[in-house]
Amino acid sequence: MAFLKTLLIIFLVLWLLGLLGRILLPFALRYLVKRLTNMSGMATPQQRQEHPEGSVHIKGNPPPETRYRPDEGEYVDYEEIK
Numbered sequence: 001m002a003f004l005k006t007l008l009i010i011f012l013v014l015w016l017l018g019l020l021g022r023i024l025l026p027f028a029l030r031y032l033v034k035r036l037t038n039m040s041g042m043a044t045p046q047q048r049q050e051h052p053e054g055s056v057h058i059k060g061n062p063p064p065e066t067r068y069r070p071d072e073g074e075y076v077d078y079e080e081i082k
Contacts, residue, residue, distance in 0.1 A: 051057045
């Protein structure tokens, strides 16, 4: 009988958690999205204030990535033999 009582309690707890999740999860997600939107909105004006309006600023290209390091040796292409 104790086993059935334990199973019933576990089932009720999981059911209540699911019910609370359906009710509280949308509110929590709305709060999180609003908070992240505000945080990203605060970062945007700071980036725009870097250069005054109308000025031209060109960033340099990043250095090209090398496919091998000089200390690795020479690359040798090979053909598959059948």
